Amino acid sequence: MKELIDYILQFGTLNKQQIALVESKMREVELQKDEYFSQAGKIPKQVGFIVEGVMRGCYYTNNGEEITRCFISENSLVVDYVNFEANTPSSEYLQASTACKLIVFSKQDWEELSHTIVGWDTIQSKMVQKCLFQKSRKGPVISQDATTRYLEFIKNYPSLTNRVPLSYIASYLGVTQQSLSRIRKNIR
Template identity: 80%
Template sequence: MKELIDYILQFGNLNQQQIDLVLSKASTLDLPKDAYFSEAGRIPSQVGFIVEGVIRGCYYNNQGEEITRCFISENSLVVDYVHFEANTSSSEYLQACTNCKLIVFSRQHWEELSRIIVGWDNIKNKMVRLCMYQKSRKGPVISQDATTRYLEFMQNYPSLINRIPLAFVASYLGVTQQSLSRIRRNIR
């Protein structure tokens, strides 16, 4: 849980009593590869912090194709916060690309922290802004050629390329797996 506290303290100060309270509201979750942290059509019920592993945000387009929108890895919050906050059904999936270890807060415990800790809302808002920025698709611009998109992916996510299935990378880049294999071969 040290990773979570180190993360939180980047955004504001808490005394030991407040830190202990935050830890008392958190629990751990092992999320196996391919399991969902939250699903489209359901109301997100928890906020997570990734200790180990990678989670991807994805959705299905009008043609029923699965589109990977983002990757979220260690030392990051993971939540569909817009729908979590509004208590409405999500339109995307948050799925484990690898086995993941998370620290999670239920909706009730997350909201209790705001009521009990003076200044928590300020810290929470900063964490959520960073989470939403990380989830916003800052990835490939489809007008770029596929090789450029792949090179930018490697620059933006250098630690992920050997950790996640190539099918997810291809989906994120908007290319087929065969095209991705060809691009990778040509770069070497």
């Protein structure tokens, strides 16, 4: 819980009573690898903070191909915020790429913090902006060759190459797993 409070305090100040209220609304959740935090076709009902592990945003094309759009790791919020706020079904999945430990707020508790803590909306807005920026972080440019895309991935996500399945990385880069294996072999 300390990690989340430290994260929140980067965006504003809270007194001890406010921190106690935030802590009273938190619950710890563990997801196994491949479990979903939120799913396409369903309305997102929670906001999470990743204490340990890596999650990914993904979707399926019309022909059933799985596409990884982003990776989200420790000390980050995880939520499909646009659909969470609008109370509309999501178009993508948020899935655990590794076993994950999260601190989670229900929609009701998240909104209650807004109504109770003066200044929470400003803090929340800054946290959400950072979350949206991380999720929208520029993906690989398909016009670049695959090796360049992989090198960019390593630069943007240095800690993930040995933590998440190669199939997810290949999907993110828009290459086959075999191509990714060749690229990795040639770089070493």
